[in-house]
Amino acid sequence: xxxxxxxxxxxxxxxxxxxxxxxxxxxxxxxxxxxxxxxxxxxxxxxxxxxxxxxxxxxxxxxxxxxxxxxxxxxxxxxxxxxxxxxxxxxxxxxxxxxxxxxxxxxxxxxxxxxxxxxxxxxxxxxxxxxxxxxxxxxxxxxxxxxxxxxxxxxxxxxxxxxxxxxxxxxxxxxxxxxxxxxxxxxxxxxxxxxxxxxxxxxxxxxxxxxxxxxxxxxxxxxxxxxxxxxxxxxxxxxxxxxxxxxxxxxxxxxxxxxxxxxxxxxxxxxxxxxxxxxxxxxxxxxxxxxxxxxxxxxxxxxxxxxxxxxxxxxxxxxxxxxxxxxxxxxxxxxxxxxxxxxxxxxxxxxxxxxxxxxxxxxxxxxxxxxxxxxxxxxxxxxxxxxxxxxxxxxxxxxxxxxxxxxxxxxxxxxxxxxxxxxxxxxxxxxxxxxxxxxxxxxxxxxxxxxxxxxxxxxxxxxxxxxxxxxxxxxxxxxxxxxxxxxxxxxxxxxxxxxxxxxxxxxxxxxxxxxxxxxx
Amino acid sequence: xxxxxxxxxxxxxxxxxxxxxxxxxxxxxxxxxxxxxxxxxxxxxxxxxxxxxxxxxxxxxxxxxxxxxxxxxxxxxxxxxxxxxxxxxxxxxxxxxxxxxxxxxxxxxxxxxxxxxxxxxxxxxxxxxxxxxxxxxxxxxxxxxxxxxxxxxxxxxxxxxxxxxxxxxxxxxxxxxxxxxxxxxxxxxxxxxxxxxxxxxxxxxxxxxxxxxxxxxxxxxxxxxxxxxxxxxxxxxxx
Numbered sequence: 001x002x003x004x005x006x007x008x009x010x011x012x013x014x015x016x017x018x019x020x021x022x023x024x025x026x027x028x029x030x031x032x033x034x035x036x037x038x039x040x041x042x043x044x045x046x047x048x049x050x051x052x053x054x055x056x057x058x059x060x061x062x063x064x065x066x067x068x069x070x071x072x073x074x075x076x077x078x079x080x081x082x083x084x085x086x087x088x089x090x091x092x093x094x095x096x097x098x099x100x101x102x103x104x105x106x107x108x109x110x111x112x113x114x115x116x117x118x119x120x121x122x123x124x125x126x127x128x129x130x131x132x133x134x135x136x137x138x139x140x141x142x143x144x145x146x147x148x149x150x151x152x153x154x155x156x157x158x159x160x161x162x163x164x165x166x167x168x169x170x171x172x173x174x175x176x177x178x179x180x181x182x183x184x185x186x187x188x189x190x191x192x193x194x195x196x197x198x199x200x201x202x203x204x205x206x207x208x209x210x211x212x213x214x215x216x217x218x219x220x221x222x223x224x225x226x227x228x229x230x231x232x233x234x235x236x237x238x239x240x241x242x243x244x245x246x247x248x249x250x251x252x253x254x255x256x257x258x259x260x261x262x263x264x265x266x267x268x269x270x271x272x273x274x275x276x277x278x279x280x281x282x283x284x285x286x287x288x289x290x291x292x293x294x295x296x297x298x299x300x301x302x303x304x305x306x307x308x309x310x311x312x313x314x315x316x317x318x319x320x321x322x323x324x325x326x327x328x329x330x331x332x333x334x335x336x337x338x339x340x341x342x343x344x345x346x347x348x349x350x351x352x353x354x355x356x357x358x359x360x361x362x363x364x365x366x367x368x369x370x371x372x373x374x375x376x377x378x379x380x381x382x383x384x385x386x387x388x389x390x391x392x393x394x395x396x397x398x399x400x401x402x403x404x405x406x407x408x409x410x411x412x413x414x415x416x417x418x419x420x421x422x423x424x425x426x427x428x429x430x431x432x433x434x435x436x437x438x439x440x441x442x443x444x445x446x447x448x449x450x451x452x453x454x455x456x457x458x459x460x461x462x463x464x465x466x467x468x469x470x471x472x473x474x475x476x477x478x479x480x481x482x483x484x485x486x487x488x489x490x491x492x493x494x495x496x497x498x499x500x501x502x503x504x505x506x507x508x509x510x511x512x513x514x515x516x517x518x519x520x
Numbered sequence: 521x522x523x524x525x526x527x528x529x530x531x532x533x534x535x536x537x538x539x540x541x542x543x544x545x546x547x548x549x550x551x552x553x554x555x556x557x558x559x560x561x562x563x564x565x566x567x568x569x570x571x572x573x574x575x576x577x578x579x580x581x582x583x584x585x586x587x588x589x590x591x592x593x594x595x596x597x598x599x600x601x602x603x604x605x606x607x608x609x610x611x612x613x614x615x616x617x618x619x620x621x622x623x624x625x626x627x628x629x630x631x632x633x634x635x636x637x638x639x640x641x642x643x644x645x646x647x648x649x650x651x652x653x654x655x656x657x658x659x660x661x662x663x664x665x666x667x668x669x670x671x672x673x674x675x676x677x678x679x680x681x682x683x684x685x686x687x688x689x690x691x692x693x694x695x696x697x698x699x700x701x702x703x704x705x706x707x708x709x710x711x712x713x714x715x716x717x718x719x720x721x722x723x724x725x726x727x728x729x730x731x732x733x734x735x736x737x738x739x740x741x742x743x744x745x746x747x748x749x750x751x752x753x754x755x756x757x758x759x
Contacts, residue, residue: 146577147709149692515576518685520692520711 002373009211013042016342017217018170023363031179041183054353055158070150071516078162089267098462101133102156106487114438116484126461132495142508216340225340242349247285270413292413334381397427405463523637538646541600551582555673556737561604563744570711593754613638616667
């Protein structure tokens with residue numbers, strides 16, 4: 001007999017566990033009779049790690065589908081609008097900066113603007129030529145207005161959030177609204193079937209908890225996929241050198257200090273400092289490579305970064321939490337009837353906030369491809385592993401691109417990052433092509449790639465890369481030039497409109513706290 | 521810009537208010553806020569939709585006069601061509617505000633303010649505010665009563681909106697209008713009541729809406745949509 005899939009057991013809370021629970025329980029109506037049974041067991045005394053406090057725009061859809069009110073989410077998770085990332089000192093280290101915004105370049109689906117921008121690249125940055133979002137961020141403006149409905153945008157956005165509050169918020173929603181069963185208990189051991197499937201997990205006080213599919217959201221502990229199944233780990237520290245982080249929570253000096261609507265990432269001698277503005281505080285941390293700088297040295301650089309923000313005394317006294325990690329991911333994510341989501345599956349530095357989006361994509365794929373029975377699961381798991389290997393490869397390539405193009409001369413970290421041996425073959429091939437053609441729609445190998453070719457454009461041309469484009473004359477050359485000029489002009493017009501009409505990020509967040517956003 | 525001050529019979533004894541309707545007196549507006557109590561009169565002349573306050577994002581009902589900014593198709597050489605003029609238009613140049621009572625901190629007294637920069641306000645022509653030997657003119661008494669009415673109506677209107685939201689009756693819509701000359705106009709940023717959702721309401725909900733005085737205005741809004749054709753016709757005649 002085929003074993004139907006009726007019950008999913010998620011091991012581990014935190015944002016990975018609760019996001020997965022929420023996606024599955026709302027998709028399969030766990031609160032209704034006949035819905036999928038979703039159980040989440042988490043240990044009462046394992047502290048969750050707040051991985052990255054930044055999300056992608058995809059989080060809007062993820063939350064909306066779960067039936068979460070955006071106003072509640074913003075209020076309860078100390079959330080703010082994130083419109084992209086700004087990279088300071090990544091190119092030469094001499095006060096350079098560029099943006100990777102969430103908005104696509106103007107007319108991206110119809111025309112590749114790189115060619116036309118390159119003729120004026122000395123006068124205007126790529127971002128400012130093709131999108132409004134860099135300037136909107138520079139002015140500290142929000143991505144929407146109070147009249148814009150929940151989850152809708154004037155310019156594309158994701159969130160900055162307090163990961164601890166987020167997990168609690170999702171927990172409440174999952175348990176109260178979506179019918180997820182929550183068990184607070186310790187996992188003591190695992191019972192296997194003869195085919196090596198997990199039959200149940202033993203818990204200290206609640207006995208054996210059986211299920212058809214087990215989701216490993218146990219963080220770095222990786223209890224099921226790592227400790228139990230011993231799925232090998234792909235270590236990536238030969239490509240992405242960062243393996244340590246120092247994190248601090250930094251108060252605003254004045255209650256009404258502006259809240260940046262982008263993640264600010266500032267290069268240091270052997271890593272970079274993130275600066276994420278939430279309504280009630282900033283999250284600032286230094287992610288670095290322990291091979292190139294000592295913990296003390298990294299802490300010094302972090303405190304030096306903090307000094308102009310909060311003053312010398314506070315910068316010296318602020319408490320700093322230390323985290324170390326192995327950059328990499330499991331060789332497989334779904335093995336037998338167990339799938340790993342979140343840190344248990346893998347982790348790399350939060351340079352492009354890829355942690356939560358991988359959780360969302362994993363949960364979504366499981367929801368959409370949920371196998372009817374255990375026998376079909378063999379095929380589903382194979383496809384899942386192929387898909388997420390592909391996603392990881394793209395993340396690695398994209399992150400490495402940020403380092404590869406640097407022109408800094410201050411120390412081994414930046415120079416070694418340019419070593420060809422440290423660059424994945426796939427990225428080397430792409431780069432070879434990009435020297436003569438600008439990435440665009442057909443450059444993307446898969447329709448569901450995490451990073452669109454627009455993201456590659458922003459980083460390449462933000463970092464000063466030059467594509468020596470084909471000199472062949474195109475049939476519609478003139479029409480293309482006219483269309484490009486039209487789009488550049490439209491961008492100027494839209495930029496002025498948005499700068500005049502969008503509220504300050506903090507003002508809008510304050511207003512949402514009092515009156516909320518409307519659903520329509 | 522506006523310049524509202526509290527009205528008093530000492531400083532403002534000589535003021536007069538022009539009551540004529542024209543764009544030069546500030547009547548050239550695309551829409552105005554309206555209230556359920558006047559929907560019966562409004563729906564006879566104007567389409568009723570909902571709009572969001574740009575400051576608070578709160579919905580409020582509006583009577584529509586035109587399709588472009590500052591376009592009021594009801595204004596002509598001879599004034600305002602409609603059998604009913606909305607109270608929010610008639611209230612100009614006054615506002616009602618509330619001041620704490622000096623003797624009783626719980627009580628609040630209504631105070632009338634006047635916009636001294638409003639072009640209707642002058643000392644030469646129009647309706648006087650105060651009588652020659654003191655006391656309010658009949659015009660001012662009527663205006664004050666009108667303001668009190670607006671204040672009460674506003675509270676009721678907020679509850680009406682809450683009920684519409686609670687029962688998912690509001691929906692956004694975009695109106696594309698093609699005029700006889702082929703030009704296209706688009707009406708953006710307005711909301712309306714979804715008739716299908718109204719028809720699916722349970723008897724219990726309908727009873728509740730009716731008891732709160734919300735049912736009739738819902739149907740007045742739906743009925744008002746027929747005025748849209750008239751408005752498009754007026755636009756065609758002008759263009």
